[in-house]
Amino acid sequence: MDLYSPIFTRASTRKFDAKPLPADTLKDLEAYIASVKPLVPDVKLTHKIVGGSEVKGMALPKAPHFLLISGGPSAAGKEHPLRNTAAGFLYQHAELWLYANGCATRWLGGAKGKAADPNHIIGIAFGKPSEPAARKPEDFKRKPLNEIAKGADSRLEAVRLAPSGMNGQPWYFIVDAGKIHVYYKASLGGLAGKLYNLTSLDVGIALCHLDVASEHEGKPFNFAVIRSGTPAPPQGFTYVGTAE
Numbered sequence: 012m013d014l015y016s017p018i019f020t021r022a023s024t025r026k027f028d029a030k031p032l033p034a035d036t037l038k039d040l041e042a043y044i045a046s047v048k049p050l051v052p053d054v055k056l057t058h059k060i061v062g063g064s065e066v067k068g069m070a071l072p073k074a075p076h077f078l079l080i081s082g083g084p085s086a087a088g089k090e091h092p093l094r095n096t097a098a099g100f101l102y103q104h105a106e107l108w109l110y111a112n113g114c115a116t117r118w119l120g121g122a123k124g125k126a127a128d129p130n131h132i133i134g135i136a137f138g139k140p141s142e143p144a145a146r147k148p149e150d151f152k153r154k155p156l157n158e159i160a161k162g163a164d165s166r167l168e169a170v171r172l173a174p175s176g177m178n179g180q181p182w183y184f185i186v187d188a189g190k191i192h193v194y195y196k197a198s199l200g201g202l203a204g205k206l207y208n209l210t211s212l213d214v215g216i217a218l219c220h221l222d223v224a225s226e227h228e229g230k231p232f233n234f235a236v237i238r239s240g241t242p243a244p245p246q247g248f249t250y251v252g253t254a255e
């Protein structure tokens with residue numbers, strides 16, 4: 012399955028065909044999600060695929076399906092510091108898989124299940140788009156590479172195009188000696204910072220694009236949190252981990 016091409020064409024939509032996807036497509040999606048190598052081994056993530064009548068939230072698009080994503084506490088009973096990042100990483104793979112299979116999506120920070128779930132993280136609406144949800148790479152509204160990265164790596168263009176809540180793009184990458192050190196902004200600041208608090212998930216989405224681009228280029232993707240010797244973060248950013 013080519014997940015690389017959709018990175019350069021995908022567009023979030025609010026316009027879905029109301030018709031549910033074939034049961035086989037949902038089964039294949041489940042099988043694909045189960046096959047993705049997690050970003051970090053010790054984060055427990057779960058999801059449910061539900062219909063629109065089981066979801067609540069402000070200004071939700073009408074979609075035939077919603078992925079509701081949760082993250083259980085770790086074995087130690089505490090929320091893993093990389094829980095949201097791991098969720099962004101895993102379910103952006105699902106997002107790209109859906110585009111590769113002729114569907115469209117929208118991540119929805121405010122979508123939750125009607126049934127209470129203390130471990131709920133986020134939702135994604137998906138289905139067939141009722142009008143094309145695709146664009147040319149030059150039509151993406153994104154920061155230029157020099158604002159989000161120091162040092163060159165051919166995979167960073169795919170990373171640059173990653174979607175994020177409020178299109179905040181709260182990430183920074185430092186390429187150094189074959190490694191890519193990854194940083195994020197814990198808050199978008201200002202009003203956006205009050206309205207949106209999932210920047211830790213956004214950076215996982217960017218890491219998914221780095222993983223997919225690595226596979227495309229035949230390069231390894233191994234993610235680790237290195238405790239010392241990483242380049243200092245730019246002001247306002249926090250170290251997340253290193254890909255090599």
Ligand SMILES: Cc1cc2nc3c(=O)[nH]c(=O)nc-3n(C[C@H](O)[C@H](O)[C@H](O)COP(=O)(O)O)c2cc1C
Nearest residue numbers: 022023118119120121174175176177178209212213
């Ligand atoms: C984590 C996350 C949360 C989002 N939450 C919402 C939301 O609550 N409502 C909405 O309309 N769009 C939401 N979006 C969609 C973003 O606004 C959109 O991805 C961004 O503007 C980039 O556009 P693109 O996805 O078409 O490339 C969210 C996206 C992400 C990645």
